[in-house]
Structures are given as structure tokens and as C-alpha cells.
Amino acid sequence: MTTQIATQNTGxxxxxxxxxxxxxxxxxxxxxxxDVRSLEVAARICIFIVLVASFDLLIGYTGIVSFAxxxxxxxxxxxxxxxxxEMGPGWTPxxxxxxxxxxxxxxxxxxxxxxxxxxxxxxFAMITLAAASVVLVLASQLxxxxxxxxxxxxxxxxxxxxxxKLVTDDDGKVxxxxxxxxxGKLAAYYFVFFTSLILFLAMLRFVGSPxxxxxxxxxxNEARAEAIGYRVVAYRTAxxxxxxxxxxxxxxxxxxxxxxxxxxxxxxxxxxxxxxxxVVIGGMGTMWGAVIGAxxxxxxxxxxxxxxxxxxxxxxxxxxxxxLLAPDRWLFWLGIIFILLVYFFPKGxxxxxxxxxxKQ
Amino acid sequence: xxxxxxRNMKTDIGQYAVLHDISFDVPEGGVFVLLGRNGAGKTTxxxxxxxxxxxxxxSVLFKGEDITSHHTADIARxxxxxxxxxxxxxxxxxxxxxxxxxxxxxxxxxxxxxxxxALFPALEQFRDKQAWSLSGGQKQMLSVARAIIEPRAxxxxxxxxxxxxxxxxxxxxxxxxxxxxxxxxLLVEQNFTFARSLGRDMxxxxxxxxxxxxxxxxxxxxTALQDRLLSLSA
Numbered sequence: 001m002t003t004q005i006a007t008q009n010t011g012x013x014x015x016x017x018x019x020x021x022x023x024x025x026x027x028x029x030x031x032x033x034x035d036v037r038s039l040e041v042a043a044r045i046c047i048f049i050v051l052v053a054s055f056d057l058l059i060g061y062t063g064i065v066s067f068a069x070x071x072x073x074x075x076x077x078x079x080x081x082x083x084x085x086e087m088g089p090g091w092t093p094x095x096x097x098x099x100x101x102x103x104x105x106x107x108x109x110x111x112x113x114x115x116x117x118x119x120x121x122x123x124f125a126m127i128t129l130a131a132a133s134v135v136l137v138l139a140s141q142l143x144x145x146x147x148x149x150x151x152x153x154x155x156x157x158x159x160x161x162x163x164x165k166l167v168t169d170d171d172g173k174v175x176x177x178x179x180x181x182x183x184g185k186l187a188a189y190y191f192v193f194f195t196s197l198i199l200f201l202a203m204l205r206f207v208g209s210p211x212x213x214x215x216x217x218x219x220x221n222e223a224r225a226e227a228i229g230y231r232v233v234a235y236r237t238a239x240x241x242x243x244x245x246x247x248x249x250x251x252x253x254x255x256x257x258x259x260x261x262x263x264x265x266x267x268x269x270x271x272x273x274x275x276x277x278x279v280v281i282g283g284m285g286t287m288w289g290a291v292i293g294a295x296x297x298x299x300x301x302x303x304x305x306x307x308x309x310x311x312x313x314x315x316x317x318x319x320x321x322x323x324l325l326a327p328d329r330w331l332f333w334l335g336i337i338f339i340l341l342v343y344f345f346p347k348g349x350x351x352x353x354x355x356x357x358x359k360q
Numbered sequence: 361x362x363x364x365x366x367r368n369m370k371t372d373i374g375q376y377a378v379l380h381d382i383s384f385d386v387p388e389g390g391v392f393v394l395l396g397r398n399g400a401g402k403t404t405x406x407x408x409x410x411x412x413x414x415x416x417x418x419s420v421l422f423k424g425e426d427i428t429s430h431h432t433a434d435i436a437r438x439x440x441x442x443x444x445x446x447x448x449x450x451x452x453x454x455x456x457x458x459x460x461x462x463x464x465x466x467x468x469x470x471x472x473x474x475x476x477x478a479l480f481p482a483l484e485q486f487r488d489k490q491a492w493s494l495s496g497g498q499k500q501m502l503s504v505a506r507a508i509i510e511p512r513a514x515x516x517x518x519x520x521x522x523x524x525x526x527x528x529x530x531x532x533x534x535x536x537x538x539x540x541x542x543x544x545x546l547l548v549e550q551n552f553t554f555a556r557s558l559g560r561d562m563x564x565x566x567x568x569x570x571x572x573x574x575x576x577x578x579x580x581x582x583t584a585l586q587d588r589l590l591s592l593s594a
Contacts, residue, residue: 210460210466213453213457213460213461214461216450216452216453216457217450217453217461220450220451220452220453221448221450223412223432224444224448224450226412226431226432226433226436227410227412227432227436227442227444227448228436228441228442228461228462228506229433229436229437229462229464230433230461231431231433232433
């Protein structure tokens with residue numbers, strides 16, 4: 001038992017160390033990886049860490065399976081997008097749109113939670129799936145408001161325009177730091193980074209609070225939690241609302257970063273599946289797992305194809321292998337990697353490492 | 361004075377009628393023991409009192425108030441703690457987290473925590489360990505400690521000695537005697553020696569009905585009755 005607990009501690013330190021390194025890389029990403037695509041990847045990682053962590057509050061900490069997470073993400077994104085389109089660039093539409101997204105998310109979360117969290121988990125999952133499907137169809141059909149399948153393109157706050165000079169020299173030119181122009185694009189990235197960091201730290205604080213302990217107890221055994229005085233439905237509804245609010249705020253940040261909002265970038269089931277995969281790969285019920293899952297999955301989505309192109313060329317002289325490693329087969333290899341990860345890390349990477357492989 | 365009164369309680373689990381007609385009174389103070397063979401309905405009685413299964417018809421009166429239709433969480437908040445047969449601890453939480461969950465304020469009363477650590481020293485030694493890593497006896501101690509981390513009027517304890525080593529059973533008996541000085545205990549137990557050493561009043565449940573109730577002293581003296589109701593000599 002002592003060896004197992006020691007392994008557990010080592011695993012916890014290892015995971016926290018990896019997360020710290022990821023945080024440092026994201027903090028200095030604009031300076032370390034000076035191309036547009038890398039910055040796009042870094043911003044997407046920041047936002048998805050928040051989105052996946054907020055989903056982990058549900059599935060990992062409370063045992064609630066919901067397919068409506070992208071719906072809340074979409075509410076936040078569309079709230080900001082519609083107001084930025086209608087009111088023009090500025091902070092007011094971002095704030096009002098974000099608040100509107102949060103309000104709509106809360107209404108939906110309370111309604112779904114109170115109506116269906118007392119039924120069996122499978123029925124709750126089905127209800128969230130139905131709600132998400134309806135909202136996806138509505139977003140596609142209410143084209144006058146949402147832009148339909150084409151989505152909405154708009155301009156963000158002026159501070160985030162690439163032409164905006166954050167710091168200028170005596171000649172009025174934008175100052176460069178380590179070769180990077182201190183312009184609006186950099187400000188936009190740090191808006192994404194620090195908003196995501198604050199939301200993630202808030203969730204981390206939340207799961208470490210007495211409320212978070214109650215959630216873990218509910219996940220482990222509902223009847224026991226009730227027998228010591230906790231109303232499970234009330235707690236589940238509360239965490240469902242919290243998770244919806246965080247997802248909605250992540251949506252608003254994503255909308256500001258992308259300057260485009262459409263069904264494919266916020267509401268689609270492909271994103272919901274990505275979130276599920278990230279939380280499973282990273283490890284449920286750890287928060288740290290959300291960071292590792294989001295980083296691995298997004299890096300694979302953006303760079304696995306390139307990596308396979310290089311590998312395919314390297315083995316060009318060998319029969320069959322170049323065909324197998326052709327960049328077009330990247331989804332096949334992503335699937336293989338996912339199966340192997342689930343096989344070797346049944347509790348996800350962070351979950352397995354932090355539990356020291358212990359059976360509980 | 362009667363603390364808990366069960367009146368004509370009938371409980372069905374699915375299509376099976378488990379309790380047919382249960383009536384008994386638990387006086388305030390001391391240990392009241394529920395005895396009976398396996399499958400007689402003792403655990404179902406405790407779960408019905410906690411509202412985990414709803415009796416129909418029948419009533420559960422606690423301090424004179426009808427709590428039959430109350431939610432389990434509300435029953436717990438009224439001052440009834442439940443220590444289930446499988447201990448009911450949360451394995452992924454630490455010992456301290458398990459204890460703090462059972463407090464209404466989210467904080468320990470230092471005096472009560474000190475009393476718990478005096479009763480069960482292992483819980484102080486392993487307070488930061490996850491509960492799944494405890495031994496069976498330590499898990500049972502944690503389960504009982506959780507029930508007394510705050511003042512309760514009544515503690516329902518289901519077969520606390522099951523599977524425990526004799527030395528742990530002795531320690532548990534000592535702890536129960538001390539707890540019973542301030543709190544009423546309704547104890548379900550198959551270990552008659554253990555039950556006899558603690559109980560002041562008792563009832564025997566057989567086939568979902570109360571077959572006998574009275575003082576433990578009288579029951580302990582009547583070996584023929586024990587033999588008939590509990591098959592102790594078999």
C-alpha cells in the first residue's frame with residue numbers, strides 16, 4: 001500500500017509538472033512559435049482546456065453525461081457574435097453578448113436540470129442530446145439572426161485589430177519584442193490566454209472547495225450522499241448550471257478570437273465528440289486531465305497529418321508503409337492512437353498517473 | 361420518553377413485500393437492538409426509516425413528527441445518522457473529507473474531532489489518506505465517526521461487526537458504549553454476544569414482522585425464546 005501511495009504522489013507531481021510546462025509554453029507561445037497557425041493552435045488549446053474542464057465538472061466530478069455542452073458553448077459564441085455584428089466592434093457587444101449567452105445558458109440548464117436530473121442517467125443524456133440537436137437545427141434555420149450554415153463574420157474590439165499598435169517607438173512604428181510585433185493580434189491572444197487561465201483556476205478552486213467534495217461524494221454513491229444530508233438533484237442542477245456558464249463564457253472568448261461564429265465552429269456534434277475524447281484521453285475527474293487531453297487532441301488534429309507526411313517520405317523505399325502512413329490516413333491513425341491510449345490508460349493519462357494505477 | 365416510533369410499517373421492494381407489519385418504539389438514550397435471522401427485514405427497516413425506501417402504509421415518527429414522506433436528505437438533517445452495512449464511506453475521498461462531508465457547517469468542531477480521534481486513533485493517523493486504502497476495521501471506524509462528527513439524536517447502525525477481527529469488535533463495543541451516553545443508537549446486529557453486551561431494549565424481526573420486543577435482560581435470560589426466534593443453538 002505504501003509503494004502504491006508513493007507512486008500515486010509521484011504521478012501527481014509528474015502530471016502537475018507537465019501541466020505547468022504546458023502553461024509556460026502557452027504563456028510564451030507568441031514568442032516561441034512565431035507563425036499564424038501556431039498561434040491559432042495555442043488559442044484553440046486555451047479555449048478547449050476551459051471547455052473540456054467545464055465538461056469534466058459534469059462527467060468526471062459528478063457522473064453526469066451531457067451532450068449539450070456545445071449548445072452552451074454556442075450560446076456564448078452566438079451572443080457575442082450577433083451583438084458584434086449588429087452593434088459593430090467594441091467591448092459593449094462583447095460584454096452584453098457574453099452576459100446574454102450566460103443568461104440563456106442558465107435558463108436552459110435550470111430547465112433541463114430540474115426536469116430531467118432526477119431521472120436515470122441515460123434519459124438525461126438523451127434529453128441533452130435532443131436539446132442540442134434542436135438548437136443546432138435552429139441555428140442553421142434562423143439564418144436572419146444566426147447567418148444559417150454560413151455563420152456570422154464580424155470585427156472584434158479595435159484593441160484586437162492586427163493594425164493596432166500596443167507600443168510604438170519614436171518613429172511611431174510598432175515595437176518588436178524578441179522579433180514579435182506588439183500589436184492587436186498579440187493582445188487578442190493574451191485576452192484568450194488570461195481569460196482561459198482565470199476560468200480554469202476558478203474551476204480548480206471550485207473542485208477543491210467543500211462543494212466539490214460533495215460532488216465527488218455524489219459521483220461515488222448518490223444514496224450515501226443523500227443519507228448524510230445532501231439533496232443530490234439540487235447539487236447536480238447547480239453543477240450543471242456552473243458548467244453551462246463556463247462553457248458559455250468560453251464560447252464568447254472563442255467568438256472574439258475567431259471573428260467568425262457558425263454551427264461548425266461551436267454547435268456541431270463533431271466538437272462534442274472532440275470534447276468527450278479529450279476528457280477521456282486526459283482523465284476524468286482530475287481537471288489536470290483536461291489540459292493534457294486538449295493539448296494532445298488539438299496537436300494531433302493540426303499536426304498529425306504533417307507528421308505522417310514526413311514519416312511517409314522517410315519510408316518511401318519500403319513497400320506498403322508509405323501507403324499506410326499517407327497523410328490522408330491521419331484520422332485512421334488518430335483512431336489507433338486513441339484505442340491504444342484507452343487500453344494503456346483506462347482512467348486517462350492524468351487519471352492513471354495520479355492514481356498510481358491503484359484499484360479503488 | 362420515545363424518540364422514534366414505527367407504526368404498522370409495510371415496505372415493498374419492487375414486487376416483493378419485505379416488511380409486512382413493523383411496529384416498535386425506540387426510547388431516548390442507550391442502545392436499542394434489532395435482532396433477527398438473515399433476510400428477516402432488519403436492513404429494510406433501517407432503510408425505510410431513512411427514507412431510502414418508502415413505506416406504504418405505515419408511519420415513522422421522530423420526536424413526535426411524522427417523517428415518513430420526508431426526503432432522505434431532510435431526515436438526515438433532522439439529526440438521524442445512518443451507518444450502513446457496507447460502511448457507506450466514500451473511497452475516493454480522504455478520511456478528513458469523509459468526516460467533513462457529514463458536518464453541516466463544513467468545519468470541524470475541534471472538541472468533537474478530538475473525541476473521535478481518542479475513540480479511533482487510526483483516523484488521526486490516516487486523516488489525509490484516501491478511504492479506500494484503509495483496512496476493513498478502519499473503514500467501519502470512519503463510518504461510525506462520520507455519524508458522530510456532529511451531535512445527532514439517533515444513529516442507525518447496520519451490522520457493524522460483520523467481518524471484523526475480534527479485537528476490532530471489542531474496540532467498537534467500547535466506542536458504542538461511550539457514544540450511547542449522549543446519543544441513542546438503533547443497532548441491527550446478528551452477533552448476539554455483541555448485541556447483548558450493549559443493548560438495553562430490543563426487538564426481534566422475523567419474516568417482516570416484529571416477533572418479540574422487550575428488555576435485553578429478559579430476552580438474554582430466556583434461551584428457549586432465543587432459540588425459537590434466532591435459532592442460536594442450530
